[in-house]
Amino acid sequence: MLRSTLSAFAITLALAGAAHANSCSDAIKALQATYAAGSTDEIMSALAAVxxxxxxxxxxxxxxxxxVSGVLAARAGRFMAQDKLAEAEALLELAPALHWAVQAVRADIAAKRGNREEAxxxxxxxxxxxxxxxxTPPNPALIPHAERLAQLAQENMMLAGTLDSTxxxxxxxxGVLKSAVRGIAIESVGEDYADGGDVYEDDKKEVYDEVKKDDYDGGGYAEAPKDGYADAPKDDYKEEKKDDYAGGNDYVEPPKKAKDPYAGGKKDDYAVADEVAKKTKTVFLPIRFAFDSxxxxxxxxxEAQSVGAFLIANGIKHITLVGHTDEKGAAEYNLDLSFRRxxxxxxxLIQYGVKTYIQIDGKGEYQPPKLVDxxxxxNEERRAIARRVELVLQG
Structure with missing residues:
Protein backbone atom coordinates (compact mmCIF):
# COMPACT_ATOMS: atom_id res chain seq x y z
CA MET A 1 0.00 0.00 0.00
CA LEU A 2 2.84 2.38 0.89
CA ARG A 3 4.64 1.58 -2.36
CA SER A 4 1.47 2.23 -4.34
CA THR A 5 0.97 5.55 -2.55
CA LEU A 6 4.55 6.60 -3.24
CA SER A 7 4.21 5.59 -6.88
CA ALA A 8 1.04 7.65 -7.26
CA PHE A 9 2.76 10.57 -5.56
CA ALA A 10 5.71 10.28 -7.95
CA ILE A 11 3.38 10.32 -10.93
CA THR A 12 1.56 13.37 -9.56
CA LEU A 13 4.88 15.19 -9.23
CA ALA A 14 5.88 14.08 -12.73
CA LEU A 15 2.65 15.39 -14.23
CA ALA A 16 3.05 18.67 -12.39
CA GLY A 17 6.59 18.85 -13.72
CA ALA A 18 5.44 18.09 -17.25
CA ALA A 19 2.84 20.84 -17.11
CA HIS A 20 5.48 23.39 -16.05
CA ALA A 21 8.51 21.93 -17.83
CA ASN A 22 11.16 24.38 -18.94
CA SER A 23 12.87 22.00 -21.36
CA CYS A 24 12.02 19.15 -23.68
CA SER A 25 14.20 16.83 -21.61
CA ASP A 26 12.17 17.56 -18.46
CA ALA A 27 8.87 17.00 -20.27
CA ILE A 28 10.09 13.69 -21.74
CA LYS A 29 11.32 12.45 -18.36
CA ALA A 30 7.98 13.36 -16.78
CA LEU A 31 6.20 11.44 -19.53
CA GLN A 32 8.34 8.35 -19.04
CA ALA A 33 7.68 8.42 -15.30
CA THR A 34 4.06 7.53 -16.11
CA TYR A 35 4.83 4.45 -18.20
CA ALA A 36 5.18 1.87 -15.46
CA ALA A 37 2.20 2.66 -13.24
CA GLY A 38 0.43 5.71 -14.61
CA SER A 39 -3.14 5.53 -15.80
CA THR A 40 -3.91 5.93 -19.48
CA ASP A 41 -5.24 9.41 -18.82
CA GLU A 42 -2.02 10.34 -17.01
CA ILE A 43 0.12 9.08 -19.88
CA MET A 44 -1.90 11.00 -22.46
CA SER A 45 -1.81 14.15 -20.32
CA ALA A 46 1.97 13.96 -20.01
CA LEU A 47 2.27 13.41 -23.76
CA ALA A 48 0.13 16.48 -24.40
CA ALA A 49 2.59 18.50 -22.27
CA VAL A 50 5.47 17.26 -24.47
CA VAL A 68 3.50 6.00 -25.90
CA SER A 69 2.10 3.86 -28.69
CA GLY A 70 4.43 1.03 -27.65
CA VAL A 71 3.37 1.33 -24.01
CA LEU A 72 -0.32 1.27 -24.97
CA ALA A 73 0.29 -1.77 -27.18
CA ALA A 74 1.94 -3.61 -24.27
CA ARG A 75 -1.02 -2.87 -22.03
CA ALA A 76 -3.45 -3.90 -24.76
CA GLY A 77 -1.53 -7.16 -25.14
CA ARG A 78 -2.06 -7.91 -21.46
CA PHE A 79 -5.79 -7.26 -21.82
CA MET A 80 -5.89 -9.57 -24.82
CA ALA A 81 -4.15 -12.32 -22.85
CA GLN A 82 -7.09 -12.11 -20.45
CA ASP A 83 -9.58 -12.30 -23.36
CA LYS A 84 -10.59 -8.68 -22.75
CA LEU A 85 -10.59 -7.84 -26.44
CA ALA A 86 -12.81 -4.77 -26.25
CA GLU A 87 -10.58 -3.20 -23.60
CA ALA A 88 -7.51 -3.96 -25.70
CA GLU A 89 -9.05 -2.34 -28.76
CA ALA A 90 -10.02 0.77 -26.79
CA LEU A 91 -6.39 1.26 -25.75
CA LEU A 92 -5.10 0.75 -29.27
CA GLU A 93 -7.47 3.44 -30.55
CA LEU A 94 -5.56 5.96 -28.43
CA ALA A 95 -2.16 5.13 -29.94
CA PRO A 96 -0.86 8.45 -31.33
CA ALA A 97 1.66 7.06 -33.82
CA LEU A 98 2.16 4.21 -36.23
CA HIS A 99 3.85 1.43 -34.26
CA TRP A 100 4.57 -2.17 -35.19
CA ALA A 101 3.41 -3.44 -31.78
CA VAL A 102 0.02 -1.72 -32.18
CA GLN A 103 -0.41 -3.44 -35.56
CA ALA A 104 0.76 -6.76 -34.07
CA VAL A 105 -1.74 -6.69 -31.20
CA ARG A 106 -4.51 -5.73 -33.64
CA ALA A 107 -3.48 -8.76 -35.68
CA ASP A 108 -3.53 -10.99 -32.60
CA ILE A 109 -7.07 -9.79 -31.85
CA ALA A 110 -8.21 -10.45 -35.42
CA ALA A 111 -6.68 -13.93 -35.31
CA LYS A 112 -8.33 -14.61 -31.95
CA ARG A 113 -11.68 -13.80 -33.54
CA GLY A 114 -10.97 -16.00 -36.54
CA ASN A 115 -10.63 -13.09 -38.98
CA ARG A 116 -7.68 -14.66 -40.76
CA GLU A 117 -7.54 -12.36 -43.78
CA GLU A 118 -7.50 -9.26 -41.55
CA ALA A 119 -4.90 -10.89 -39.29
CA THR A 136 11.06 2.01 -36.34
CA PRO A 137 14.57 2.90 -35.13
CA PRO A 138 16.86 -0.09 -35.80
CA ASN A 139 17.35 -2.24 -32.72
CA PRO A 140 18.65 -5.84 -32.73
CA ALA A 141 16.31 -6.62 -29.81
CA LEU A 142 13.43 -6.37 -32.29
CA ILE A 143 14.67 -9.21 -34.50
CA PRO A 144 12.79 -12.02 -32.66
CA HIS A 145 9.59 -9.98 -32.85
CA ALA A 146 10.05 -9.41 -36.59
CA GLU A 147 10.68 -13.12 -37.16
CA ARG A 148 7.53 -13.93 -35.19
CA LEU A 149 5.51 -11.50 -37.30
CA ALA A 150 6.83 -13.06 -40.52
CA GLN A 151 5.82 -16.54 -39.40
CA LEU A 152 2.38 -15.51 -38.12
CA ALA A 153 1.74 -13.66 -41.38
CA GLN A 154 2.39 -16.87 -43.32
CA GLU A 155 0.26 -19.02 -41.03
CA ASN A 156 -2.67 -16.64 -41.30
CA MET A 157 -2.28 -16.29 -45.07
CA MET A 158 -2.59 -20.06 -45.31
CA LEU A 159 -5.78 -20.05 -43.23
CA ALA A 160 -7.19 -17.05 -45.13
CA GLY A 161 -6.41 -18.81 -48.41
CA THR A 162 -5.01 -15.71 -50.08
CA LEU A 163 -1.74 -13.91 -50.78
CA ASP A 164 -3.46 -10.54 -51.21
CA SER A 165 -1.84 -9.12 -48.06
CA THR A 166 1.69 -9.70 -49.39
CA GLY A 175 5.39 -7.99 -45.75
CA VAL A 176 6.72 -11.53 -45.97
CA LEU A 177 7.45 -11.51 -49.70
CA LYS A 178 9.20 -8.15 -49.43
CA SER A 179 11.50 -9.71 -46.83
CA ALA A 180 11.99 -12.75 -49.07
CA VAL A 181 13.05 -10.59 -52.01
CA ARG A 182 15.42 -8.74 -49.68
CA GLY A 183 16.94 -12.12 -48.77
CA ILE A 184 17.97 -12.96 -52.33
CA ALA A 185 19.07 -9.36 -52.93
CA ILE A 186 21.47 -9.66 -49.97
CA GLU A 187 23.02 -12.75 -51.56
CA SER A 188 23.34 -11.13 -54.97
CA VAL A 189 24.90 -7.84 -53.86
CA GLY A 190 26.90 -9.03 -50.85
CA GLU A 191 28.19 -6.06 -48.91
CA ASP A 192 27.33 -3.48 -51.58
CA TYR A 193 24.66 -1.11 -50.38
CA ALA A 194 23.15 1.76 -52.29
CA ASP A 195 24.39 5.16 -51.23
CA GLY A 196 22.03 7.11 -49.06
CA GLY A 197 21.93 9.49 -46.15
CA ASP A 198 21.09 8.81 -42.55
CA VAL A 199 17.32 8.71 -42.17
CA TYR A 200 17.49 10.16 -38.68
CA GLU A 201 17.85 13.81 -37.84
CA ASP A 202 20.78 14.78 -35.62
CA ASP A 203 18.55 16.60 -33.14
CA LYS A 204 16.91 13.33 -32.12
CA LYS A 205 19.85 12.63 -29.82
CA GLU A 206 19.35 15.64 -27.63
CA VAL A 207 16.77 13.94 -25.43
CA TYR A 208 16.89 10.21 -26.03
CA ASP A 209 20.53 9.61 -25.20
CA GLU A 210 19.54 10.27 -21.59
CA VAL A 211 16.20 8.53 -21.35
CA LYS A 212 16.98 5.09 -22.80
CA LYS A 213 14.64 5.10 -25.76
CA ASP A 214 15.22 1.39 -26.42
CA ASP A 215 13.53 0.52 -23.12
CA TYR A 216 10.16 1.45 -24.57
CA ASP A 217 10.57 1.34 -28.34
CA GLY A 218 9.44 -2.26 -28.34
CA GLY A 219 6.50 -1.38 -26.14
CA GLY A 220 7.18 -4.23 -23.75
CA TYR A 221 5.75 -6.65 -26.31
CA ALA A 222 5.97 -10.25 -25.15
CA GLU A 223 8.94 -12.29 -26.29
CA ALA A 224 8.25 -14.52 -29.25
CA PRO A 225 7.27 -17.99 -28.02
CA LYS A 226 9.40 -20.96 -28.96
CA ASP A 227 8.39 -23.26 -31.77
CA GLY A 228 5.86 -25.72 -30.47
CA TYR A 229 6.61 -28.45 -33.03
CA ALA A 230 9.21 -31.10 -32.37
CA ASP A 231 11.72 -31.77 -35.12
CA ALA A 232 10.02 -33.36 -38.10
CA PRO A 233 10.76 -37.03 -38.80
CA LYS A 234 13.72 -37.66 -41.03
CA ASP A 235 12.70 -37.57 -44.68
CA ASP A 236 13.54 -41.00 -46.07
CA TYR A 237 12.51 -39.74 -49.49
CA LYS A 238 14.76 -36.70 -49.65
CA GLU A 239 16.29 -37.53 -53.03
CA GLU A 240 13.54 -39.71 -54.46
CA LYS A 241 12.03 -38.46 -57.73
CA LYS A 242 13.54 -35.02 -57.36
CA ASP A 243 15.53 -35.21 -60.59
CA ASP A 244 12.47 -36.45 -62.45
CA TYR A 245 10.99 -32.99 -62.19
CA ALA A 246 13.96 -30.63 -61.98
CA GLY A 247 14.11 -27.88 -64.57
CA GLY A 248 10.61 -28.46 -65.84
CA ASN A 249 10.55 -25.53 -68.28
CA ASP A 250 12.74 -23.81 -70.83
CA TYR A 251 14.84 -21.33 -68.93
CA VAL A 252 15.08 -17.81 -70.28
CA GLU A 253 17.38 -15.40 -68.49
CA PRO A 254 15.34 -12.47 -67.10
CA PRO A 255 16.73 -9.12 -68.24
CA LYS A 256 17.24 -7.76 -64.70
CA LYS A 257 18.35 -9.09 -61.36
CA ALA A 258 15.92 -9.19 -58.46
CA LYS A 259 14.98 -5.77 -57.17
CA ASP A 260 15.99 -4.86 -53.64
CA PRO A 261 12.91 -3.39 -51.92
CA TYR A 262 15.13 -1.97 -49.16
CA ALA A 263 17.75 -0.33 -51.39
CA GLY A 264 19.00 3.01 -50.14
CA GLY A 265 20.26 4.04 -46.71
CA LYS A 266 23.10 2.70 -44.62
CA LYS A 267 23.63 -0.97 -43.91
CA ASP A 268 23.11 -0.55 -40.17
CA ASP A 269 19.68 0.95 -40.80
CA TYR A 270 18.51 -2.44 -42.04
CA ALA A 271 19.81 -4.70 -39.28
CA VAL A 272 16.31 -5.97 -38.46
CA ALA A 273 15.24 -6.22 -42.09
CA ASP A 274 18.36 -8.14 -43.05
CA GLU A 275 18.13 -10.71 -40.28
CA VAL A 276 14.49 -11.43 -41.05
CA ALA A 277 15.21 -11.57 -44.78
CA LYS A 278 17.88 -14.23 -44.31
CA LYS A 279 15.26 -16.53 -42.74
CA THR A 280 12.31 -15.72 -44.97
CA LYS A 281 13.32 -16.94 -48.42
CA THR A 282 10.77 -19.73 -48.08
CA VAL A 283 7.17 -18.56 -48.18
CA PHE A 284 4.00 -20.61 -47.70
CA LEU A 285 1.70 -20.37 -50.73
CA PRO A 286 -2.03 -20.84 -49.99
CA ILE A 287 -2.66 -22.36 -53.41
CA ARG A 288 -5.55 -24.76 -53.06
CA PHE A 289 -6.44 -27.87 -54.98
CA ALA A 290 -9.51 -30.00 -55.47
CA PHE A 291 -9.87 -32.61 -52.74
CA ASP A 292 -7.33 -35.44 -53.04
CA SER A 293 -6.20 -34.00 -56.39
CA GLU A 303 -3.39 -17.25 -56.16
CA ALA A 304 -1.10 -18.85 -58.75
CA GLN A 305 -1.69 -15.82 -60.98
CA SER A 306 -0.53 -13.57 -58.13
CA VAL A 307 2.63 -15.65 -57.77
CA GLY A 308 3.24 -15.42 -61.51
CA ALA A 309 2.83 -11.64 -61.51
CA PHE A 310 5.24 -11.40 -58.57
CA LEU A 311 7.93 -13.52 -60.25
CA ILE A 312 7.74 -11.52 -63.47
CA ALA A 313 7.61 -8.08 -61.84
CA ASN A 314 10.57 -8.77 -59.57
CA GLY A 315 12.90 -10.47 -62.02
CA ILE A 316 13.21 -13.67 -59.97
CA LYS A 317 15.61 -15.98 -61.81
CA HIS A 318 15.35 -19.28 -59.97
CA ILE A 319 12.83 -20.83 -57.58
CA THR A 320 11.96 -24.19 -56.11
CA LEU A 321 8.38 -25.21 -55.42
CA VAL A 322 8.06 -27.74 -52.60
CA GLY A 323 4.80 -29.61 -52.09
CA HIS A 324 3.61 -30.74 -48.64
CA THR A 325 0.58 -32.62 -47.36
CA ASP A 326 -0.98 -33.21 -43.96
CA GLU A 327 -0.62 -36.53 -42.16
CA LYS A 328 -3.88 -38.06 -43.35
CA GLY A 329 -3.57 -40.97 -45.74
CA ALA A 330 -0.71 -43.29 -46.66
CA ALA A 331 2.76 -41.80 -46.50
CA GLU A 332 3.81 -43.04 -49.96
CA TYR A 333 0.64 -41.65 -51.53
CA ASN A 334 1.10 -38.29 -49.80
CA LEU A 335 4.68 -38.07 -51.05
CA ASP A 336 3.57 -38.61 -54.64
CA LEU A 337 0.68 -36.15 -54.23
CA SER A 338 3.02 -33.47 -52.92
CA PHE A 339 5.24 -33.82 -56.02
CA ARG A 340 2.24 -33.70 -58.33
CA ARG A 341 0.88 -30.56 -56.68
CA LEU A 349 3.22 -20.63 -63.96
CA ILE A 350 4.80 -21.64 -67.27
CA GLN A 351 1.41 -21.32 -68.95
CA TYR A 352 1.02 -17.90 -67.33
CA GLY A 353 4.24 -16.73 -68.99
CA VAL A 354 6.78 -17.01 -66.19
CA LYS A 355 10.34 -17.43 -67.53
CA THR A 356 11.87 -18.16 -64.13
CA TYR A 357 13.81 -21.42 -63.84
CA ILE A 358 11.56 -23.67 -61.74
CA GLN A 359 12.58 -26.79 -59.87
CA ILE A 360 10.14 -28.86 -57.85
CA ASP A 361 10.33 -31.14 -54.85
CA GLY A 362 7.88 -32.94 -52.63
CA LYS A 363 8.02 -33.79 -48.94
CA GLY A 364 4.64 -35.41 -48.38
CA GLU A 365 3.74 -35.39 -44.70
CA TYR A 366 7.35 -35.59 -43.49
CA GLN A 367 8.01 -31.89 -42.84
CA PRO A 368 5.06 -30.35 -40.99
CA PRO A 369 5.33 -26.58 -40.55
CA LYS A 370 7.02 -25.24 -37.44
CA LEU A 371 4.29 -23.03 -36.05
CA VAL A 372 4.78 -20.09 -33.70
CA ASP A 373 2.32 -21.73 -31.31
CA ASN A 379 -6.41 -29.74 -35.58
CA GLU A 380 -8.06 -28.87 -38.89
CA GLU A 381 -6.34 -25.48 -38.97
CA ARG A 382 -2.96 -27.13 -38.37
CA ARG A 383 -3.67 -29.51 -41.23
CA ALA A 384 -4.72 -26.63 -43.48
CA ILE A 385 -1.37 -24.93 -42.87
CA ALA A 386 0.46 -28.23 -43.48
CA ARG A 387 -1.21 -28.64 -46.91
CA ARG A 388 0.98 -26.12 -48.66
CA VAL A 389 3.28 -25.48 -51.57
CA GLU A 390 6.35 -23.59 -50.45
CA LEU A 391 8.00 -20.99 -52.64
CA VAL A 392 11.80 -21.00 -52.20
CA LEU A 393 13.44 -17.95 -53.78
CA GLN A 394 16.94 -18.55 -55.09
CA GLY A 395 17.75 -15.51 -57.18
Missing part, protein backbone atom coordinates in the same frame (compact mmCIF):
# COMPACT_ATOMS: atom_id res chain seq x y z
CA UNK A 51 3.66 18.34 -27.61
CA UNK A 52 2.59 21.75 -26.35
CA UNK A 53 4.56 24.92 -25.84
CA UNK A 54 7.18 24.38 -28.53
CA UNK A 55 9.69 22.83 -26.12
CA UNK A 56 10.56 19.83 -28.28
CA UNK A 57 11.61 19.43 -31.88
CA UNK A 58 9.27 17.62 -34.22
CA UNK A 59 11.63 14.63 -34.17
CA UNK A 60 11.51 14.43 -30.36
CA UNK A 61 7.70 14.66 -30.40
CA UNK A 62 7.50 11.82 -32.91
CA UNK A 63 9.74 9.66 -30.73
CA UNK A 64 7.57 10.41 -27.70
CA UNK A 65 4.44 9.42 -29.59
CA UNK A 66 6.09 6.18 -30.71
CA UNK A 67 7.04 5.36 -27.15
CA UNK A 120 -2.65 -11.71 -42.25
CA UNK A 121 -2.88 -8.13 -43.53
CA UNK A 122 -2.02 -6.69 -40.11
CA UNK A 123 0.89 -9.08 -39.47
CA UNK A 124 2.34 -8.21 -42.87
CA UNK A 125 1.85 -4.50 -42.21
CA UNK A 126 3.54 -4.83 -38.80
CA UNK A 127 6.47 -6.62 -40.47
CA UNK A 128 6.84 -3.76 -42.95
CA UNK A 129 6.76 -1.24 -40.09
CA UNK A 130 9.28 -3.00 -37.85
CA UNK A 131 11.78 -3.45 -40.71
CA UNK A 132 11.50 0.12 -42.01
CA UNK A 133 14.10 2.32 -40.26
CA UNK A 134 12.11 5.45 -41.11
CA UNK A 135 9.26 4.10 -38.97
CA UNK A 167 1.35 -9.29 -53.20
CA UNK A 168 -0.51 -6.68 -55.21
CA UNK A 169 -2.19 -7.80 -58.43
CA UNK A 170 0.67 -6.05 -60.23
CA UNK A 171 3.21 -8.24 -58.44
CA UNK A 172 4.65 -5.73 -55.97
CA UNK A 173 5.64 -7.45 -52.69
CA UNK A 174 5.01 -6.33 -49.13
CA UNK A 294 -3.37 -32.11 -58.05
CA UNK A 295 -5.82 -29.90 -59.98
CA UNK A 296 -5.91 -26.26 -58.89
CA UNK A 297 -9.35 -25.13 -57.81
CA UNK A 298 -10.61 -21.67 -58.97
CA UNK A 299 -9.18 -19.92 -55.90
CA UNK A 300 -5.90 -21.77 -56.42
CA UNK A 301 -5.74 -20.42 -59.97
CA UNK A 302 -6.23 -16.87 -58.68
CA UNK A 342 4.23 -28.78 -56.94
CA UNK A 343 4.36 -29.82 -60.61
CA UNK A 344 0.84 -28.50 -61.18
CA UNK A 345 1.81 -25.07 -59.85
CA UNK A 346 4.97 -25.09 -61.98
CA UNK A 347 2.97 -25.98 -65.09
CA UNK A 348 0.46 -23.23 -64.43
CA UNK A 374 0.46 -24.85 -32.51
CA UNK A 375 -1.91 -24.68 -29.56
CA UNK A 376 -3.68 -21.59 -30.87
CA UNK A 377 -5.00 -23.63 -33.81
CA UNK A 378 -7.52 -26.42 -34.11
Missing amino acids: RQGGLCTESAEVQAMRQ AALYNAALDTITDPAL ITRGGDPS DKLDPKGVY AAAVRDY PYIYS
